[in-house]
Amino acid sequence: MLPKMLRFHFTTLSYFAPRASPFPLSLSISQAIPKPTRLRSQMASFSSSSSSKLLFRQLFEKDSSTYTYLLADASHPEKPALLIDPVDRTVDRDLSLIEQLGLKLVYAMNTHVHADHVTGTGLIKSKVPYVKSVISKASGASADFYVEPGDKIHFGDLFLEVRATPGHTLGCVTYVTGDAPDQPQPRMAFTGDTLLIRGCGRTDFQIFTLPKSTLIYPAHDYKGFTVSSVGEELQYNPRLTKDEETFKNIMANLNLPYPKMIDEAVPSNMVCGIQSKAS
Ligand SMILES: N[C@@H](CCC(=O)N[C@@H](CSS)C(=O)NCC(=O)O)C(=O)O
Ligand SMILES: [Fe+2]
Secondary structure, three states: OHHHHHOOOOOOOOOOOOOOOOOHHHOOOOOOOOOOOOOOOOOOOOOOOOHHHEEEEEEEEOOOOEEEEEEEEOOOOOOEEEEEOOEHHHHHHHHHHHHHOOOEEEEEEOOOOOOOOOEOHHHHHHHOOOOEEEEEHHHOOOOOEEEOOOOEEEEOOEEEEEEEOOOOOOOOEEEEEOOOOOOOOOOEEEEEOOOEOOEOOOOOHHHHHOOOOOEEEEOEOOOOOOOEEHHHHHHHOOOOOOOHHHHHHHHHOOOOOOOOOHHHHHHHHHOOOOOOOOO
C-alpha cells in the first residue's frame, strides 16, 4: 500500500473555464454539474498587496475533534470566503461568524469523505443557496464542483492549490495556499486526515515536498495541538519518521475504535451531508 501512496499525481489541466462566469464574484469556477468540472488554473492577476489580505480562522468541533478552516480575501471588495471541512452541528456558529466578519461565503469544501461526522456543506447550501460545494473527483462523492490535483480554487485574489494526498481515503486532497508573490507566507496546507500533527490517518509524503516552513492544518487533533509545520513533522512525527516496515506495523496495530458515526456519516457525506439531495 505504501509505495502507491508515494506516487505523484500532478496533472496538467487540458481545458479551462470560459471567461464569462455565471458564478458570483467572477471566481474561477464556471461550469455547473452534473458533469464533473475542472477548475480554472489561470493565476489571479497579482497586485502589490501583501499576505495580510488573508483572513484566517481555525474553528473546532469538540465531539469529533474536527477543525474547520475559514479563509477569506479580506482586501477584496466582496470579501469572498471559503470553509474547509465544515461540520453539520457547527454550521450556525460558522455562518454567524462569517456574517459578523462581513464575508461572503462562496465555497464549502471537503478534504475527503469523512467517516466520523456529517459534513456541513449540504446544510450550508440550504441556508445560503449561492454557496457551491467542492470535493475531489476521486472521492466519488457528489458536490457542485469536483477538483483534481493541480487545480486552483480562486477566492478574490487568493487561491488554494489542490494536491492529491490519498491514503487515508482514496480521494483525500490537501488544499495548499498558493506559491506566488502576493499569497500568504509561509504557505499553509490543509491536510484533512492524511497528515495529523504528530500523527496521521494514513501518510502521504507528497505533503513533504512542500517547504519546511509550510504550516500544517489537519482536520483533527486529539492531543491539543492546533498547528505544526512540514519541518516539525519531518523531525518529530512518531509514525512518519519510521522505516516503511515499522510504519506499516504501527498503522496495522492502531486498534482505533470504529468511528461512532461512520454508518451515518459516510452515506451522508457522499451526498454533501444531506441524503435527500444531490449536493
Ligand atoms: N473515535 C473517533 C474516531 C477517531 C478516528 O478514527 N480518527 C481518524 C480520523 S476521522 S476518519 C484517524 O485517522 N485517526 C488517526 C489517529 O491516530 O487517531 C470516533 O469514534 O469518531
Ligand atoms: Fe477521515
